[in-house]
Amino acid sequence: MNDISLSAITGFDSGPTVQLKELESDHIKFSLSNVDLSVANGIRRAMIADVPTMAIDLVEIETNTTVLTDEFIAHRLGLIPLTSTDVDKNFAYTRECNCTDYCNLCSVELNLNVKCTEDRTMEVTSRELISQNDNIVPVTIDDQDPGILIAKMRKGQELKLKCIAKKGTGKEHAKWSPVCGVGFDYDPYNKLRHTTYWIEDDEKTEWPLSENAKEEQPPIEGEPFDYNAVPNKFYYKFETTGSMEAKDVVLSSLNILQAKFDELRNELKREQNMNQYN
């Protein structure tokens, strides 16, 4: 009802159309119409796997007397989302950087140094990670947010380590993905028969309609199957890990896809020119 579409603002409607239904910093819901399924799916794939963020990639453990092993803690640290706004512009990939190992242009150092001195269980959380860069810090929702649990310690145990966060994409490791999966839906009535429902007895009771069904025409009883029909409207809904704003994830994925085709276009041009001289 109260969603806005661009055609409503500008008064004309041609080509791809976006309808925005919900938008918060870490959550978005929208639909995209008049695009091909491959393009819609490409955007989904790019948001998951191609949008760069920062995540802890190297951990040097100095002291670890907790019950958890070094590699276990290193893995947990890697999965902590770090605020990554504008990482695309502000950081280089370490593999493309001029430095030999890592430097300020391609990485951020975070330190953790905690020791339990009291006679009760102590919780080490992402809040104890001290970042050298104020822009790249562990994600917290507000001041009340206790942070993400890394380990629990008893009296006398200690954890001291140095982390190096690097820029990367979800294609390399899911810890770099800015989203918690992307909800993607089309053809809620399954008119196109792209799916076959597995059923016990009755399809209607066992497979309730998705909430997107109210935006589409229900199928007419006895209507012949239209084998030429193609999906046209795609429903997206996702939450971010907190590392980026939801709207930035969308915009970034579109930039990345465009850049991919730009690069390929240039390569094809070069290839054609070379063949002409041969």
Place this chain on the structure above:
Amino acid sequence: MNAPDRFELFVLGEGQKKLTITPDTKLPNAATFTIQKEDHTVGNMLRMQLLKNKKVLFAGYKVPHPLEHCIILKIQTTPDTTPEAMLMEAFDELIKEFSTIRNKFEVIFFFFFFFFFFFFSINIFFFYIFNLE
């Protein structure tokens, strides 16, 4: 221990070319394009964009093996054009499409908070009018 490096997924190897064209030896107006370090994201979009073109007789792609990070795209066209030209057109169309989608998102994000309550009231207004008719 013998696992391949993760960056092999997206970093071009030494001396590797992003795109290679192999003209078909048996079919006229046909060619195979090998695109390194790309996957279904790009492959499927290219295939569908090419198939929309009336001059393209055949367009198909495959990822040959999960450990070979490339796509193989085959195109056959009508005699009045070449697979290269059609692929170039597909690139142009897709670049244009993504720039349109991005512009639409940018406008919609810009106006979102400003228009949210405004449109909510408009909707109620129209609902009222249509109910009167």
